[in-house]
Amino acid sequence: MNNPPSTVTLTVHGIGTPIRALEPGEDDVWISVRQLEDVLDAVSGRTDVRITFDDANASDLEIGLPHLLKRGLTAQFFLPAGLLGQPGRLTDDGVRELLAAGMTLGSHGWAHCDWRQLTPEQVPDEMTKASRVLADFAGRPVTEVSAPFGSYDRHVLRRLREAGATRVYTSDTGRAPSEAWLHARTSLRSTIDIAWIDQVLDGRPSLPRRARNVAARTVKRFRG
Template sequence: MTARSVVNLTVHGIGPVTRTLDPGEDGTWVSVTQFERVLDAVVGRPDVRITFDDGNSSDLDIALPRLLERGLTGEFFVLAGLLGEKGKLDAGDVRELQKAGMRIGSHGWAHRDWRRIDEAQAVQEFADAHRVLAELTGQPVTRVAIPFGSYDRRVLGRIRQARISRAYTSDGGRARPDGWLQARNSLRHNIGPEWTEQVLDGTPALPVRARKLAARAVKRVRG
């Protein structure tokens, strides 16, 4: 039976840090223990999806074997313009993830805020990034994860023009399984067992849900 709603989780970096992090990036870097605890809670949950942003090398070195051990799959959103940089996935890594049954999507070219890019950068973020990943995987890019969860009406228009079938945000909460715009919940450095329970099974209070819905509505029409 199809779930009435799903919880999308977002993983960024896991385990030892192997490169210089961008400002604030340490806030979404989790330990191996924290990551494993989340995976264990997800096993047997068809209403939970696991996604990975930024194309960190821990996607392959740490996440992949632990996903396979538990019979889980993930969707990996790669920064096409940063492939092969220190601490990042390279082309061979992406192919290995795909060969293992993982899905590959785009996180853009250079981890820019899509609300702040000019036309030349937009070509990189959508056309160039999608071309590189399509050539690498042998499949067209049909899904994206929006960097920083930052979007407005103009960004959504560009995503639709790129013929994207699903776009992931960082809005939090649950989502409709077949929704075009998918809210996600980011793992953060300070999560504990109670976080996993609250996110997977908790029902936010009505005022909290109302605020989230209002925030999403504003994002869709601003710009």
């Protein structure tokens, strides 16, 4: 029996020297230009790897875009719509530049908050308004989302289904069936090197590690 096609989805946060004060722990997912280049070189020509960017950092446009274009790659940019134009983030014009260059958008909510902690008043902005604002930029519906901090539970997933999300990206690591609605991604971290890249793209984690990943995902999906 053939396995269904599966995909590795990588997540870039920030690249190069940060130009704003980072949140606690954010430097863990801030990579160098060299690390980005190594990843993109390894990904070039692979149809089983997707590249995503989260958080609308200015480095998406200033560093990420030229390195993608140089290799003929495209990526999907998950933007916290309410943070556009803030220091160190993409501006409205920056978003238009990404789109003009053939990149696609997804929603990363409105204000980059933990969706498990939302008050009922925050839900419409986070799960509806953000996608609508981004759709105005894109000129087409934006129905794919990535969960801030990779944080979700069954309540979050129910609200996203109700809001019409057609795919939800997490940070649960590992390959995902290409058409999965709940879609694991792997964050690029400040510690990555070529060996790590090879392992993520082609290696299979050890069985105990895989079992742990499955157990963790199952807990997240049903908790709350």
